[in-house]
Amino acid sequence: MKCSLCGFEFQENEGRSVCEGCVLAKSCSLIKCPRCHFELVPDSEVTQWERKLSLGAIIRSFLSRRKGVPGETPARAASGPSEILKCGEKVIPLPDLQPNNRGKIAGIGFCDRNALRKMMVMGVFPGVEIELIQRFPSCVFRIGQSRFTVDRELASLIHVKSSG
Amino acid sequence: MSWAGFKKVRELKTGKIAIVGAPNVGKSVLFNDLTGSYVTVSNYPGTTVEILRGRAKIGGSEFEVIDTPGMYSLIPLSEEEGVAREILINESIDLIVHVIDAKNLERMLPLTFELLEATPGVVLVLNMMDEARASGVSIDHCLLEEMLGIPVIPAVSISGEGIDRLKEIIAKRFRSGFSPSRQASPIVRYSFEDDLRELESLIPKERHVSSRCLALWLLKGDEEIRARISLVAPDAVRRAEAIRSDRACFRGRIPEYEIAAEQRTVTRRIASQVFEMEGEGGGRFFHWDRYLMKPVTGIPILLLVLYFGLYQFVGRLGAGTLVGFIEGTVFEKYLNPFFVSVSARLIPWESLRDLLTGEYGMITLGLRYAIALILPIVTLFFLVFSVLEDSGYLPRLAMLLDRAFKKIGLSGRAVIPMVLGLGCDTMATMVTRTLPTKRERVISTVLLALAVPCSAQLGVIFALLSRHPEALAVWAAVIGGVFFVTGFFSACLLPGERASFYMELPPLRAPKLSNILVKTFARVKWYLEEVIPLFLLASFLIWIGRLTHTFDFTIAALEKPVSWLGLPPESASAFLFGFFRRDYGVAGLYDLSREGILNGNQVLIACVALTLFLPCIAQFLMNIKERGWKTATAISVFVLFFSFGIAYGLNWVLLKAGVSL
Ligand SMILES: Nc1nc2c(ncn2[C@@H]2O[C@H](COP(=O)(O)OP(=O)(O)OP(=O)(O)O)[C@@H](O)[C@H]2O)c(=O)[nH]1
Numbered sequence: 001m002k003c004s005l006c007g008f009e010f011q012e013n014e015g016r017s018v019c020e021g022c023v024l025a026k027s028c029s030l031i032k033c034p035r036c037h038f039e040l041v042p043d044s045e046v047t048q049w050e051r052k053l054s055l056g057a058i059i060r061s062f063l064s065r066r067k068g069v070p071g072e073t074p075a076r077a078a079s080g081p082s083e084i085l086k087c088g089e090k091v092i093p094l095p096d097l098q099p100n101n102r103g104k105i106a107g108i109g110f111c112d113r114n115a116l117r118k119m120m121v122m123g124v125f126p127g128v129e130i131e132l133i134q135r136f137p138s139c140v141f142r143i144g145q146s147r148f149t150v151d152r153e154l155a156s157l158i159h160v161k162s163s164g
Numbered sequence: 165m166s167w168a169g170f171k172k173v174r175e176l177k178t179g180k181i182a183i184v185g186a187p188n189v190g191k192s193v194l195f196n197d198l199t200g201s202y203v204t205v206s207n208y209p210g211t212t213v214e215i216l217r218g219r220a221k222i223g224g225s226e227f228e229v230i231d232t233p234g235m236y237s238l239i240p241l242s243e244e245e246g247v248a249r250e251i252l253i254n255e256s257i258d259l260i261v262h263v264i265d266a267k268n269l270e271r272m273l274p275l276t277f278e279l280l281e282a283t284p285g286v287v288l289v290l291n292m293m294d295e296a297r298a299s300g301v302s303i304d305h306c307l308l309e310e311m312l313g314i315p316v317i318p319a320v321s322i323s324g325e326g327i328d329r330l331k332e333i334i335a336k337r338f339r340s341g342f343s344p345s346r347q348a349s350p351i352v353r354y355s356f357e358d359d360l361r362e363l364e365s366l367i368p369k370e371r372h373v374s375s376r377c378l379a380l381w382l383l384k385g386d387e388e389i390r391a392r393i394s395l396v397a398p399d400a401v402r403r404a405e406a407i408r409s410d411r412a413c414f415r416g417r418i419p420e421y422e423i424a425a426e427q428r429t430v431t432r433r434i435a436s437q438v439f440e441m442e443g444e445g446g447g448r449f450f451h452w453d454r455y456l457m458k459p460v461t462g463i464p465i466l467l468l469v470l471y472f473g474l475y476q477f478v479g480r481l482g483a484g485t486l487v488g489f490i491e492g493t494v495f496e497k498y499l500n501p502f503f504v505s506v507s508a509r510l511i512p513w514e515s516l517r518d519l520l521t522g523e524y525g526m527i528t529l530g531l532r533y534a535i536a537l538i539l540p541i542v543t544l545f546f547l548v549f550s551v552l553e554d555s556g557y558l559p560r561l562a563m564l565l566d567r568a569f570k571k572i573g574l575s576g577r578a579v580i581p582m583v584l585g586l587g588c589d590t591m592a593t594m595v596t597r598t599l600p601t602k603r604e605r606v607i608s609t610v611l612l613a614l615a616v617p618c619s620a621q622l623g624v625i626f627a628l629l630s631r632h633p634e635a636l637a638v639w640a641a642v643i644g645g646v647f648f649v650t651g652f653f654s655a656c657l658l659p660g661e662r663a664s665f666y667m668e669l670p671p672l673r674a675p676k677l678s679n680i681l682v683k684t685f686a687r688v689k690w691y692l693e694e695v696i697p698l699f700l701l702a703s704f705l706i707w708i709g710r711l712t713h714t715f716d717f718t719i720a721a722l723e724k725p726v727s728w729l730g731l732p733p734e735s736a737s738a739f740l741f742g743f744f745r746r747d748y749g750v751a752g753l754y755d756l757s758r759e760g761i762l763n764g765n766q767v768l769i770a771c772v773a774l775t776l777f778l779p780c781i782a783q784f785l786m787n788i789k790e791r792g793w794k795t796a797t798a799i800s801v802f803v804l805f806f807s808f809g810i811a812y813g814l815n816w817v818l819l820k821a822g823v824s825l
């Protein structure tokens with residue numbers, strides 16, 4: 001988001017981290033600009049974030065990186081993850097997938113740094129195939145030969161492309 | 165140059181080898197292979213929580229070998245993960261042995277890149293090749309070696325396959341003075357290579373870790389590294405922040421994720437050339453897994469495990485039959501009379517006789533409790549426990565209980581220290597390091613100190629209460645209730661965000677008998693070493709107390725609060741024992757109840773009070789070490805009053821309801 005006072009662009013969790021230690025932080029919906037500490041009203045934060053972190057950002061980052069990276073063969077680039085949805089495909093959160101079904105990871109939803117790090121550890125990257133094994137009481141999924149269990153909150157951050 | 169913030173460690177003349185890698189890939193097995201010692205091996209992530217050092221003789225020279233807690237990446241996600249990186253930064257490691265699970269090559273290779281970015285002396289061990297082959301995986305390790313430019317060794321550490329080759333390589337490297345074998349050209353070239361180069365040049369050379377690696381850590385936003393570098397090169401930190409915010413704000417990217425994604429692309433390219441897989445894999449016990457993980461079958465299985473493993477095996481067989489035999493027959497009939505008569509003949513001084521073989525004597529009380537009561541129970545408990553650990557059941561349990569644990573401010577990850585606490589709370593308090601936030605660590609320390617009885621205690625309680633099943637049920641309900649209510653309120657009181665849960669589920673594995681026996685032996689030995697000196701000390705202090713009459717005074721002082729709980733004055737001594745260790749206190753109850761001094765209600769009340777009572781001194785020291793003395797003291801004071809309060813309340817309820825068990 002962009003600060004309406006000084007024009008600084010920042011991410012919402014950076015803004016939230018300014019409020020760490022504030023007693024009211026939990027119940028307060030305002031966000032402070034990390035540069036000038038002006039308090040802003042979040043403008044439909046989720047869509048903002050969806051734009052930054054999810055599909056769009058990832059498409060852009062993949063496309064732009066493809067161009068000038070030495071050591072990357074163009075063949076890999078072409079067969080790499082493409083986020084263009086085919087007919088009949090839709091993007092859903094992982095827990096909405098039917099158990100024992102597979103999908104390709106489309107992106108990761110709005111989340112803080114720690115959650116993102118967990119995703120990286122588990123190998124949740126766009127284009128990777130993922131299979132949901134179980135939803136209750138916790139989600140269990142498989143990526144490659146590894147199985148992980150995560151709670152519903154983390155699982156919902158994983159957006160998968162499903163043909164069903 | 166060396167940095168102010170970095171601890172200097174004395175160099176050793178021989179080589180130093182660090183074993184690093186993701187959790188649960190077999191690092192500790194490899195460590196045991198190399199050093200011939202035994203450190204704990206279990207089938208769940210987070211077994212090793214501290215740095216362990218050993219010596220190994222390889223090719224005629226001696227090496228220091230270091231086992232580290234598992235880490236997923238060099239940027240730590242929890243407390244114990246960070247210590248492996250500390251080793252790399254602070255000590256001059258001659259060779260890093262990176263162990264990976266071969267069938268997960270693609271996921272684990274990025275850490276190899278990170279290690280290679282830090283230092284050129286890395287060898288890669290593709291462990292668990294047996295499982296990889298069984299699931300149809302084949303890896304062209306020669307090609308991989310060529311692509312990475314470092315030695316790659318396929319291995320099965322539990323059978324010793326590949327160990328000789330690893331030793332050969334270590335010896336060869338040692339002879340060549342550990343000169344780097346590969347050229348310092350980076351494997352992964354990032355899309356922001358120019359920025360990275362620039363940042364690199366701003367960071368002064370450091371002895372153990374390359375500037376490129378430090379620059380990457382800075383870009384990833386690692387707080388600790390940032391603080392350290394800002395001391396020597398504030399420009400670098402400023403530049404890194406500028407690059408970070410530039411990428412984050414104007415291009416919508418998070419540098420850390422971007423770096424990981426780019427490493428991923430390279431691993432995918434490498435894996436596509438060296439890694440081949442036929443069939444589905446899944447492991448030998450794949451089909452059983454479903455039943456453990458589905459709540460409909462998983463919960464009944466849990467109850468069966470508790471009933472047979474804990475109640476029947478540890479409680480009835482261990483604390484009932486075995487203890488009855490060793491204590492009732494071996495000690496009461498033979499050993500005690502023998503020692504009493506020997507000391508009567510050999511020792512002329514009454515008071516010294518009393519110290520060794522009197523009512524509270526070192527042999528007749530201290531050793532008897534340790535060997536006749538604690539030893540059989542603890543041994544059986546750790547046997548059951550090792551089977552559970554090695555099968556891979558605990559991560560499944562963590563998954564099943566995550567939702568319930570969320571209610572008390574913890575996540576499923578905390579299930580493992582809680583279950584370990586049933587073995588020994590001291591050990592378990594150390595394992596709370598694997599929890600990601602401070603809040604979770606504090607809550608679980610409180611719960612371990614208060615409401616998780618350790619094995620010896622549990623066994624004696626089963627033995628005491630097994631004659632009154634209703635009392636056992638009430639005891640379990642009270643302790644369970646206290647566990648959840650305390651957890652719930654500490655979660656409300658302690659600030660911090662909600663715990664979030666993620667955990668790798670290792671495949672179910674058949675436990676190896678040798679590992680179970682060695683592990684049980686090591687733990688029992690450790691437990692006794694902990695317990696025996698303390699029990700002897702207790703006998704000694706009581707002896708002094710009796711000589712100086714402070715003992716009678718203390719007992720008299722305790723009789724009052726004990727009578728509030730509706731207990732007879734004789735039970736004051738059990739509570740005095742309880743101050744030394746909870747299990748010592750319960751052992752005291754065992755004697756009282758055998759003499760028929762306590763009725764059903766009183767046994768129950770005393771068991772509840774002593775279960776919740778202050779933990780042992782060892783745990784108190786551990787609490788200080790892990791949480792700081794303020795938190796540790798606060799926890800102890802709370803526990804002391806709370807345990808009495810609950811017992812008092814229970815007594816009141818039982819009286820009012822007119823229940824007698
Ligand atoms: N089949 C097979 N199992 C192995 C092999 N190496 C280790 N294991 C098993 O893997 C599990 C984990 O081994 P550990 O040595 O405890 O793993 P670790 O890397 O030290 O784990 P942490 O200390 O948690 O980081 C144990 O159950 C071992 O028996 C192997 O080569 N083949």
Ligand SMILES: [Mg+2]
Pocket residue numbers: 191192193204205211212232233234
């Ligand atoms: Mg280990």
Ligand SMILES: [Zn+2]
Pocket residue numbers: 003004005006007008033034035036037038
């Ligand atoms: Zn501003």
